Amino acid sequence: MLGLGLASIALTIFLATRMNLIDDESYPFHLFSQFPAFFIYILNEIIKANIDVVKRIMTSSSISPQLVDIPVPQKSDLGRVIYANSITLTPGTVSVALSKDTLTIHALTKEAAEDLTKGSMAKKIPDAVIKK
């Protein structure tokens, strides 16, 4: 029974791929190979940012909230969303508004804002270029 189920799933996937029913937005299969490296990178960033914010909460070191616009190099919608989500995921920076090619972020400190303005994180985001 289980084998039959697997076979029918495989057949469905095969037919869907043949008919180009799978669009790149909802199932970004072509990004799966880039995902593990990106995941390790983002986890590392989360831990670093967490330590920084914890320090600022527990000691009375100053915070300097910033509202800055940064450019978004990603071409596709999915790439932009991944970028905005990664920024929000690292504590200390929250994406406030996303437009076509700029992203307004609120940063807890000046350093965090400057880091993002330099755009080191943007290079790591897998950009989902839609193949047509």
Place this chain on the structure above:
Amino acid sequence: MIIDILSWACLTVGGILGIIGAIGIHRFPDFYSRLHAVGIADTLSAILILLGLGFQAGLSLAAFKLFLIFVFLFFTSPTASHALANAALHSGLEPELADDENKK
């Protein structure tokens, strides 16, 4: 035994981070900077607690469910934070910026 120690270390650190996040909510001055404090509880605290529970569960169905919770948290929590911040900006809540303090 080692797994027990690892899991309890993860759970303890995760719990402490959650408390620190709560302290941060009270200490920071305005809505936007409080979002950053919540970010701690959202990310590393949640990840560590789920990891600690995962060590306790071992390789079982419960561990897989914890993994699913982690995946959904990983995608939804930044989206929720962004929605909150965006809604606050749209309704005209001015963030307290560092430059403003210098002027006063």
